Amino acid sequence: MxxxxxxxxxxxxxxxxxxxxxxxxxxxxxxxxxxxxxxxxxxxxxxxxxxxxxxxxxxxxxxxxxxxxxxxxxxxxxxxxxxVLGTPEAPVSAVEGIDEILESLGRHARLVLATNAPAAGVYRVLDSWGVRERFDAVHFAVGKPAGLTPIIRLALEDGPVLAIGDIFEFDLAPAVALGADTALVGATASTSPESVTMRGQTIAELRPDIEAWAASAASSTPAPEGASPRLER
Known part of the structure; x- marks a missing residue:
């Protein structure tokens, strides 16, 4: 698992x-x-x-x-x-310490990127941050919220799931409906009335909580001998 x-x-x-x-x-x-x-x-x-x-x-x-x-x-x-995403015409900032955060989380969990955005420019940004290879699966043009449901459902077959996003309706509601844990970040984190597992302004702010979740989830789902995580590239 x-x-x-x-x-x-x-x-x-x-x-x-x-x-x-x-x-x-x-x-x-x-x-x-x-x-x-x-x-x-x-x-x-x-x-x-x-x-x-x-x-x-x-x-x-x-x-x-x-x-x-x-x-x-x-x-x-x-x-x-x-x-032009990730160029001077559309500059993008990364969450502080993103590579270290993803590297740490990747020791305990499978990391999946699921976005409604098209692929255009995203890999350019991930490459510029040096984190493209941190993800085990990347999904574009997902069609959230409905399109996120099968991704969460499939992941739950392997073990605990934590969904992280800045829009509850799109990024987290499908996870809540399936019983997964959730982390709300961004401008609405402090004001949203929705019930989530954790919330904070940024992933960097929530890093200790997310790392604790990943470590706990990993310890509660020991992998069968000889098994390896499923990768989707």
Whole structure:
């Protein structure tokens, strides 16, 4: 048996509004007056725990839609912004100590990345952080929340699961429904009324708790002799 930790990407491992503002820049020509300024104001409000937005991408999309930008145009703007992910046009910051954190957790658990984002740019970012090989499985365009359910269900067949993300509805609710543990990070961690196993501003802040979970989960699920974790690459 093997414990599994399922990570979200944007807002969880990758922090900062660089990619969000790249999306806004791509949508701006189609939006109304002072659109970028309104996005920045709403992002500041979101970071402070207000505004009612799901995340920064929701800020960009909601304000553009209110300006009459159609869904297809927004989808195109998002795709173009992801093509430059991890470049100076869409800079991405990593959680502090990400390589050490993943290396430590990987001693006890299988590490899975599951994101709604397309693959474009993500491997570039993971490579720049030197952590691409830390993950045993990577899933893109998952279609959360529904698309996360089979990933969590399959992992639970091998042992305990901890899902980590910044949007409860998308990243954690499917895990809760299946009985897995959860860690909520990001701007909503301090204000969300949802019941989660642990919560904190960043994974770095939660590192002791996550490491304790992984060590405990590993000790409670001894691997059968001769067995090895299933890898999905």
């Amino acid at each position: 093997t414990a599994t930790i399922v990570f979200d990407f944007d807002g969880t491992l990758a922090i900062g509004h660089g990619p969000v503002m790249a999306y806004a820049e791509c949508a701006a020509p189609l939006a109304g007056a002072q659109y970028l300024e309104r996005v920045e104001t709403a992002l500041a409000e979101y970071d402070a725990g207000g505004g009612g937005y799901r995340d920064g991408y929701d800020v960009v999309g909601s304000l553009a839609a209110a300006d009459g930008v159609e869904a297809a145009a927004l989808s195109d703007a998002y795709a173009r912004s992801r093509d």
